[in-house]
Amino acid sequence: MAQQKRANQTDIAERLGVSVSTVSRALANEIGISDAVRRDVQRMARTLGYKSKHNTSAASGDKRAVALVPLGSATSGLAGFYFGIVEGMRAQAADAGMMLDVRLVNESTVTLDMIKRQAAQSDAGGVLLAGIDAWDELLAWSAETAVPVVLVNGSDPQMRVSSVSPANFYGAFMATQRLIDAGHTRIMHYAQKHRPTLLLRQRGFQAAIAANPGTVGTVVYNADVQSQQLLADLLAGKHDVTALFSWNDIAAVEILESLYGGDKSISPDFSIIGFDDLPIAAMTTPRLSTIRVDREAIGRGAVRLLQQHMDGETAPQQLEIGVTMVPGETVFSI
Numbered sequence: 001m002a003q004q005k006r007a008n009q010t011d012i013a014e015r016l017g018v019s020v021s022t023v024s025r026a027l028a029n030e031i032g033i034s035d036a037v038r039r040d041v042q043r044m045a046r047t048l049g050y051k052s053k054h055n056t057s058a059a060s061g062d063k064r065a066v067a068l069v070p071l072g073s074a075t076s077g078l079a080g081f082y083f084g085i086v087e088g089m090r091a092q093a094a095d096a097g098m099m100l101d102v103r104l105v106n107e108s109t110v111t112l113d114m115i116k117r118q119a120a121q122s123d124a125g126g127v128l129l130a131g132i133d134a135w136d137e138l139l140a141w142s143a144e145t146a147v148p149v150v151l152v153n154g155s156d157p158q159m160r161v162s163s164v165s166p167a168n169f170y171g172a173f174m175a176t177q178r179l180i181d182a183g184h185t186r187i188m189h190y191a192q193k194h195r196p197t198l199l200l201r202q203r204g205f206q207a208a209i210a211a212n213p214g215t216v217g218t219v220v221y222n223a224d225v226q227s228q229q230l231l232a233d234l235l236a237g238k239h240d241v242t243a244l245f246s247w248n249d250i251a252a253v254e255i256l257e258s259l260y261g262g263d264k265s266i267s268p269d270f271s272i273i274g275f276d277d278l279p280i281a282a283m284t285t286p287r288l289s290t291i292r293v294d295r296e297a298i299g300r301g302a303v304r305l306l307q308q309h310m311d312g313e314t315a316p317q318q319l320e321i322g323v324t325m326v327p328g329e330t331v332f333s334i
Contacts, residue, residue: 006049006050007045007048007049008050009023009024009027009050011048011050012041012044012045012048012050015044015048016040016041016044018037018041022037022041023041026038026040026041027041027042027045039125043125043145043146043147044146047146047312047314049312063096063097063098063099063125064098064099064100064101064122064123064124064125064126065093065098065099065100065101065122065124065126065127065128065303065306065310066100066101066102066103066118066119066121066126066127066128067089067100067102067103067127067128067130067152068103068105068110068115068118068127068129068130068132069082069085069086069102069103069104069105069131070082070104070105070106070107070130070131070132071104071105071106071107072106072107072108078250078278080278080279080280081153081276081278081293081295082130082131082295083295084295084296084298085130085152085295085296085298085299085302086102086130086299087295087299088296088297088298088300088301088302088303089128089152089299089300089302089303090102090299091296091299091300092299092300092302092303092304093303096303096304096307098303098307100128100303101122101124103118103122105132107131107132110132112137112138112141115127115138115141116141119147124147125147125148125310126147126148126149126150126306126307126309126310127142127147127148127149128150128152128302128303128306129149129150129151129154130152130153130154131152131154132151132154133151133154133156133195133196134149134154134156134160134161139160142161148162148306148309148310149161149162150162150163150164150302150305150306151163151165152164152298152299152302153165153166153197153298154195154196154197155196155197155200155318156196156316156318157196159316159318160316161316162305162306162309162316162317162318162319163317163318163319164298164301164302164305164319164320164321165197165298165318165319165320166197166293166294166298166320166321166322167320167321167322167323168197168198168200168201168204168320169200169201169203169204169207170204171275171291171293171323172189172200172201172202172203172204172205172208172245172275172291173205173208174291174323174325175204175205175245175273175275175291175325176189176204176205176208176209176217176245177208177212178273178289178325178331179243179245179271179273179331180208180212180215182243182271182331182332182333183333183334184215184243184271185212185214185215185242186215186216186218186240186241187205187209187215187216187217187218187241187242187243187244187245188217188218188219188239188241188243188244188245189201189202189205189206189217189218189219189244189245189246189247190222190227190230190244190245190246190247190251190252190255191205191219191220191221191222192221192222192223192247192248193221193223194223198247201247201275202219202247205217205219205245206219218239218241222247222251227251227254227255228254228258231254231255231258231259234255234259234266234270235266242267242270242271242334243270243271243272243273244270244271244272244273245272245273245274246272246273246274246275247275248274248275248276248278249274249275249276249277249278249280249281249288250278251274252272252273252275252288252290253274253280253281253284253288255272256272256288256330259272260285260286260330267334269332269333269334270332271289271330271331271332272288272289272330272331273288273289273290273291273328273330273331274288274289274290274291275291275293276290276291276293277290277291277292277293277326281326281328284330286328286329286330287329287330288326288328288329288330289326289327289328289329289330289331290326290328291323291324291325291326292324292325292326293321293323294321294322294323297321298321301319301321305317305319
């Protein structure tokens with residue numbers, strides 16, 4: 001079998017429509033080459049697998065990245081979740097010698113033009129999207145410009161882009177199984193149906209129900225029934241369930257505080273378990289039972305993946321961070 005021809009500077013020049021001299025000077029970080037051309041040359045060199053004798057990573061803008069964090073999540077009950085992720089990203093970027101610019105953005109107005117603008121302002125060679133899902137136009141731009149994108153606390157079901165997320169399916173299976181092991185056979189999952197990561201929690205719940213004959217699972221979506229209405233329905237006996245697994249701690253706490261803080265007229269053994277182990281989970285009375293997510297590990301893993309792509313890795317990767325059980329005090333045996 002003939003060996004594949006190694007890429008050279010002529011190949012890079014032809015792809016970019018510049019001279020071989022320009023490629024050589026950009027790879028050597030010589031003066032007289034614009035930052036934009038330098039970045040284009042070095043990204044194309046990585047894409048083609050060209051090995052330069054020059055160590056340009058520190059001197060070029062390629063070790064700069066921008067992380068876009070949703071404003072609503074960062075200033076709401078999810079603040080603790082994304083703060084941990086940002087801390088992990090910053091720590092890993094510092095260890096890797098990467099300049100990381102973290103910016104809050106309004107997730108409801110995220111567009112490709114906005115991402116391009118944020119990347120240009122940060123002189124970024126890679127983009128981290130925290131809690132923001134990918135779409136076709138964004139992925140086409142990433143492929144065309146060789147600016148890698150990594151989803152942080154997200155996933156792409158079509159596996160077109162790399163992502164880092166907690167083990168949502170297995171964590172949900174673990175939470176549901178805990179309720180089943182406590183004797184509950186009629187269990188509700190209070191679910192969120194829009195993000196791929198949260199749909200995995202629903203699938204983990206359903207898989208645990210299916211693995212235990214005689215157990216019945218009910219799914220109620222927050223888009224259809226708000227937490228206070230769900231609580232009212234539970235108290236009114238509308239749902240024949242003895243336990244609830246919530247897609248996150250925020251919804252679980254909203255129900256728990258009203259349930260245990262007031263007239264608990266369901267069953268004294270009614271159980272609730274959440275997901276994420278946000279700071280509020282430790283502040284409830286009784287302490288919320290939940291699934292702990294290592295948020296800093298998510299941030300660190302995202303930067304490691306982005307660095308690999310900035311160094312030439314092209315294969316999308318899906319990294320799952322393991323989760324653990326927090327026993328808490330809101331799961332009762334029946």
